[in-house]
Amino acid sequence: MHKLKTFIIDSDENSRELIQNYANELECLEISDVFNSIENAYEHIIKEVPNLVIVDITKNQPETLKLIEKITTQKQQIKFVVTALSYDTDSIIKAMRAGAREFLPKPIIKDDFVTTINKLNEQTYGREKTTNCKVITIFSNKGGIGKTSISTNLALEIANITKEKVALVDMNFQLGDVATFMDIKPSFDISYVVKNLDGTDESFLESTLEHYKDTNLYILADPPYMEQAKDITPEQITKLFDALREKFSYVIVDTSNTFDGKTITVLDNTDFIMLVTIVNLPAIRNCQRCLDIFERLGYDKDKTKIVINRYMENDEVTVEDVENALNKKIYWKIPNNYFTIMSSINKGLPASYINPSSNIAQCYRELATVLSDNIYKQKVAKKIVRDPLINFKNLING
Template sequence: MKIAVVSRSEKHLLEIARLLRERSPGDEVNLVSGSLERFSSSAGTAMPDLLLLDQPQGSELSRLEGLGAAHPRMTTMVLSTLHTVEFMVDAMRAGVREVLPAPVGPDTLYPAVVRVREKLSAHEHANGKVLAFVSCKGGSGATFLATNIAYALATECGQRVALIDLNLQFGDASLFLADQKPLATLSDVALQMHRMDASLLASSMMPVTATFSVLAAPDDPVHAVDVKPDHIDTLLNLARRHYDFVVLDVGRSLDPVGVRALDLADTIYPVLQTTLPYVRDGKRLLEVFRSLGYPPAKVQVIVNRHEKKAQIKLEDLEKACATPVWRQVPNHYEAAAASVNQGIPVLKLSPKSPIAKSLMALARGIAGDAAPAPAGWLARLLKKPAKEAPPAAAQPVAQPALQAVPAIKQPAFEEKQAWMQKS
């Protein structure tokens, strides 16, 4: 937990720091000698989980109210010798969680810090899900599925979605979604991990829609070394708290960064095709997952470019890999190739194609109860098309825009009308 202590008294500052570090040496404790204004100017956007303000003076309670409104996740406590009803009411209005006696001792400080920790833990457990897509062999289509399923979760299921490209050396997930260069990449974020918060994460991502953004892989393979396994812990814990789904394109190399991401994922989706090289590499990868101790329910196999008349049947693949196939995505090369070449999600470019319908159903299966029920054809007809989010600036993470379901085009309506007349 990140804790900041603000006090005009050097003696109080050092004593509070000693108590906090004795309670939990792993907590990050920052000391600010002086006023709350000095803390505000030095902290910037990297706010702590807990702010301890010793003996507030003047308008500092009013300033606390502004800080709390700008950073709702931060908990504020005040240490004071004053405990009048008027002061307590002012502190409550300022958003102060607790007022502790000053000078504070371990008997009152420790339980208060524990209560904050429990509050943070409860908030963290109400997290979004992390979905990791892994290629069993190069060219399996894991990036295509990851990007398009993430897009479907956002646009069709009404979820807040972040896609993080963890293919550190040759990742190109952003090109599958938009024809623009990301302003920042994962390596840029890694260098700023010490000040990472929701605002910095949002500003580093490339917006695709109002509720879907992408954190691109490093644009230079040399910068892949900037990303460490510990960075993945911080990044995913933060993203979980602000998105309903965090989709990872892990790539194929099982390096320490990739394995850490797979460890933290709720579900892993190995992607393969029904040809012998893919089946062989898929079997090897699944054996690695078993050796890492992943439970069978965590690993859900997806067969991409599935052909019903393929020489290797799904039953053969399941027997060879000793695992069931969770879903299969049909082969429709024309729609997939056009989507990749134009940098437009297939659900937007060719919504009636078999592959788009399959991905839409797959996304709804992932979202489960969170996905809204599909609207009837008349309801969709009467709705206006949703406006795309402007690509120029990142959208606020905590305020997703509600998107209307796109209206049915005229040919689809004519087909429906003809069917009704025949009936």
């Protein structure tokens, strides 16, 4: 089992002992060193690059935060958990800006400690996935860029091509429009589902997600009232993903354009982020910012795929320009096709139902094929590594 190599920094001996006691009960945590100040720990952190640093900011807060920022700028993979005896929102925000990932108020409650460490462990080593499901999230920190158009069309095409069960989930919790794009009036929404999900009813998800026409696509819409969205917690979101992974082969997620706790939980639970941009300077700058944030969040570079939407051959800014600016290859280009998309949105039907031979319907189909093929290949490769004998037999038997 992977272990999180952890440093504890606290000037108070009792606090250090308490954290060590909690840590002893956690299999995924290994306390490598203990310090009484971040100044004393600094050189060791830079040299040994632990996975985790749990540091108290009750005393010398500005100096401590400055050093946290200095370390996270150099070593982005180190995750900081800050603790404090007295604090206000302002100091939590400052700590997060300095690069801290989590905040634990003192006295530290054991349950909070365990939840936080488990979350960071998952972010570092990935969830122990027992299912083969892949979660694909369509994201951009700008609105009106094409997220909902892409997620709805992609989900339908993957369901049609793979014939496997696909869930399309609207995690634009406050202003979702998947239901409008697909012209459905679902009986249940995400707020109902997360509240009533207890894992005992096997058919719960199938009966609450809206089955789309005669396809293998199932849709989970956003809640009708904004207030309901506020009550949804990151823990509930993770639980929902766990349940979806059990029942579906693919989960396609539409998101909002804010980087709040909920969206980060969605991204943490995602296998592939399709980061959407259009070819203009402000959008590309925003895209750069997203890539920076993803790096800070410790995401693998391959997790994010850049998708250009509304692409035009004769654009002034070229694909090469975008690739140079982002220092990353473009994964996919979706053509600009105003008429098909407008007609599709107005009629509440995916592009392939409006005009299957249009360049945009074909493009969504090809994207779905390439994505699902790659995922399928990964699944096969994983199986061969895990179970060489069985697959050797399969190979011999054709």
